[in-house]
Amino acid sequence: MTATDLDTTADDDYDPFDAFNRKHGAGVVENPYPDFVAMRRDTPVAELDLREMFGLADDEMPENAVWTVNTFDTVQAVLRDGEAFSSKGYEEVMGAVFGHSILEMDEPEHHTYRGLIQQAFTRKAMERWERDVIEPAVHSLIDEFVDEGRADLVKDLTFPFPFEVIADQLCLPEDDKPRFHRMATELISVNIDMERALGASAALYEYFSKIIAERRKAPDQDLISVLARAELDGQQLTDDEIIAFLRLLLSAGAETTYRSSSNLLYGLLTHPDQLEAVRDDRSLLPQAIEEGLRWEPPLLTIMRSPTRTVQLADKELQAGDTIVINIGSANHDESRWENADEFDIFRPQIPHIAFASGVHMCLGIHLARMETTVVMNAVLDRLPELRLDPDAEAPYITGMVFRAPPALPVVFG
Ligand code: HEM
Numbered sequence: 001m002t003a004t005d006l007d008t009t010a011d012d013d014y015d016p017f018d019a020f021n022r023k024h025g026a027g028v029v030e031n032p033y034p035d036f037v038a039m040r041r042d043t044p045v046a047e048l049d050l051r052e053m054f055g056l057a058d059d060e061m062p063e064n065a066v067w068t069v070n071t072f073d074t075v076q077a078v079l080r081d082g083e084a085f086s087s088k089g090y091e092e093v094m095g096a097v098f099g100h101s102i103l104e105m106d107e108p109e110h111h112t113y114r115g116l117i118q119q120a121f122t123r124k125a126m127e128r129w130e131r132d133v134i135e136p137a138v139h140s141l142i143d144e145f146v147d148e149g150r151a152d153l154v155k156d157l158t159f160p161f162p163f164e165v166i167a168d169q170l171c172l173p174e175d176d177k178p179r180f181h182r183m184a185t186e187l188i189s190v191n192i193d194m195e196r197a198l199g200a201s202a203a204l205y206e207y208f209s210k211i212i213a214e215r216r217k218a219p220d221q222d223l224i225s226v227l228a229r230a231e232l233d234g235q236q237l238t239d240d241e242i243i244a245f246l247r248l249l250l251s252a253g254a255e256t257t258y259r260s261s262s263n264l265l266y267g268l269l270t271h272p273d274q275l276e277a278v279r280d281d282r283s284l285l286p287q288a289i290e291e292g293l294r295w296e297p298p299l300l301t302i303m304r305s306p307t308r309t310v311q312l313a314d315k316e317l318q319a320g321d322t323i324v325i326n327i328g329s330a331n332h333d334e335s336r337w338e339n340a341d342e343f344d345i346f347r348p349q350i351p352h353i354a355f356a357s358g359v360h361m362c363l364g365i366h367l368a369r370m371e372t373t374v375v376m377n378a379v380l381d382r383l384p385e386l387r388l389d390p391d392a393e394a395p396y397i398t399g400m401v402f403r404a405p406p407a408l409p410v411v412f413g
Pocket residue numbers: 102103104114248249252253254256257260297298299302303354355356359360361362363364365367368
């Protein structure tokens with residue numbers, strides 16, 4: 001397997017990180033949280049007026065209504081009822097790029113598939129990944145800039161590290177990694193450049209097919225070998241199912257983790273007293289991680305669709321309608337958190353909903369927490385006197401579906 005196997009959209013002037021960042025709104029500060037306050041108070045469940053929002057004409061309107069669900073209780077009620085609220089709507093949105101992935105499956109198909117995939121995410125695998133994959137990946141990225149005294153923590157650390165981790169979990173050959181990163185970034189750019197995303201999806205299909213064939217012949221400890229071997233009630237994963245999962249991993253696993261660790265670093269860097277508190281007392285790190293996820297979840301909204309007529313708060317929703325589940329708003333619900341828009345690692349810890357809830361609750365929850373712990377400990381250990389670069393543009397978090405800072409310029413030492 002060589003780098004050229006992934007070289008399908010070669011275009012040397014194209015930097016996928018820059019393109020990704022530019023198109024994801026660098027320079028545009030979007031803060032939806034103030035609007036969510038009134039939405040929670042007045043309309044826990046609301047029908048969106050697409051005519052007004054997007055200027056759609058009558059003949060452009062979708063057949064079914066589009067709703068938004070905004071309070072913690074209504075969000076939780078939808079996510080916990082997988083029978084009344086289907087995930088199949090993702091087929092249309094993401095199916096073309098990821099393939100038929102776990103995200104768009106309902107029961108009982110979802111249950112079987114999840115049971116097979118979960119076999120790769122055991123406690124033992126997590127311990128091995130932490131030691132052999134995640135620690136080395138994080139430290140080698142920090143090695144690159146630690147002597148400079150300054151860095152952009154997004155471009156230099158939080159963006160590349162989850163992709164490095166996945167490449168190593170899959171045991172990809174070293175030479176393939178640059179191309180793999182590029183394909184991964186193009187794949188997750190699905191909502192900004194569909195053509196490139198589809199090209200990357202096809203290239204990854206070819207690439208993964210060859211690797212799966214090799215690993216089926218000579219299995220090892222890596223994630224692909226484990227998925228190829230997984231068995232439940234006599235059922236095994238097909239190549240297409242493994243590939244759909246691997247492609248999803250780049251979005252569900254890497255993009256979310258890069259964004260959540262960036263958001264946590266932003267929260268701490270803009271609240272230096274809290275940064276110092278965590279640096280001095282690492283037992284505060286778990287609650288800092290949860291507060292980062294509550295305050296600025298990397299994924300603001302997810303989708304469901306009613307399977308029948310359902311009553312939700314004061315509204316009646318019909319089968320086939322679309323529901324935009326507002327995780328960000330649920331995580332700022334004032335009935336659960338005081339001064340919910342504030343970043344405060346010392347607030348009483350109660351569960352947030354950044355990882356969703358119910359049967360589709362994030363499968364990578366422990367991995368995500370562990371990766372963030374490793375990256376934060378490495379930053380705190382190796383970058384003394386870490387602070388925002390006073391000479392650079394002040395950072396900001398932006399995005400209306402995925403949220404993160406486009407850059408985090410810092411100085412240290
Ligand atoms: C902080 C980081 C992460 C956040 C905030 C997050 C969030 C979420 C959310 C909200 C969902 C539910 C989506 C839906 O039902 O529509 C989800 C599902 C999922 N996540 Fe994560 N995730 C993170 C990290 C990861 C990681 C590291 C992995 C790697 C294995 C991962 C794998 C998955 C998978 C496979 C699903 C689909 C589960 C299913 O449909 O049963 N996630 N995640």
